[in-house]
Amino acid sequence: MAQKSRKTSKAKGSLSALVVAVILAGAYYIFSPEEDVSPSREGLIPVELVKTIDGDTIKIVYEGKETNVRYLLIDTPETNHPRLGKQPFGEEAKRRNQELINSGKLEIEFDIGQKYDKYGRLLAYIYIDGESVQEKLLAEGLARVAYVYPPNTRHLDDYEKVQNEAKKKGIGIWTLEDYATDRGFDSDTYPVKGNTSSKPESEKPSTQPTEQFANCTELRKVYPEGVKQGHPAYSERMDGDKDGVACEPR
Known part of the structure; x- marks a missing residue:
């Protein structure tokens, strides 16, 4: 009889321990910070931002070194190019990129092709809190799909869909007819004078400077x-x- 009593007490003790463990586990998941139980999407690499360079380029710390990153599959107008100077919507794209980049957890994603371009810049997709920065810039009419070099085309279809929606809405760069082309942004058509958000001139200036070289x-x-x-x-x-x-x- 005493042996049966001991077994019953032991069983009750085990049950009590199990109940306590379940309660503690539940409390952990309820009260633990969300970031501790929500890992990043597979393939995303957390990095530290150094600064925003323009609408499609940032500087980060990657593998212990400061490195420039060029956004894959998009192109934004220039802000201070040595040859092209300032282009319409260049400043807007840079400001918006800066706002996005500083608004949450910064992560990058590589494609299956080359990781660096000929200028030594990393080529990557950019995310803030798991959301694509490239897609946001395209959706707001501040970037075009460009520099498509297979096999780095993982998100090309999605980007083109977002770009087409911005075109239909006629926002950002798509408010300027024939400005965003397959070869880049046509600065001659809409030369910047002062504010980059100024409305396009009705005619191309007849005094547009030209430089001619024999070869x-x-x-x-x-x-x-x-x-x-x-x-x-x-x-x-x-x-x-x-x-x-x-x-x-x-």
Whole structure:
């Protein structure tokens, strides 16, 4: 009889311990901070922001070093380009990018292709609190889908859908007819004068400056990196591969 009593007490003790464990586990999940139980999406790498450079480029700390990151699959207008200068909506894109980047947890995602471009910049998708910064810029008409180089095309279809919606709405860069092209932003069509958000001029200025060079050798003496379409020195006859950049170094 005493042995049966001991077994009953032992069983009750085990049951009590189990109940306590369940209560403690429940309390942990109820009161623990959300970030402790919500891991990042697979493939996203947390990084530290150093600064925002422009609408599609930031500087981060990656693997212990400060590195520039170029956003994959999008392009925003320039803010202070050595050849193109300031373009319409360039400042707006930079400000919006800065707002987004500083609003939460910054993470990057690589595609399956090369991780660096020819300028040594990381190529990545950018996320704040798990949401795509590229998609937000496209949705607000502050970027276009560009620089599509397979196999880095994981989110291309999604980006194009978002861009098409912005086009339909006619917002941002899509308010300027023929400004955003397959080769870049046409600065000649809408030259910036003062505020980048000013309305486009009805006609292209007849006094638009031009620079003419006999060949690429002569052009590179002045512009060693070549010139993009929209620059006064750009000429289609010196853009052999039709990529929107004339006389770029090989």
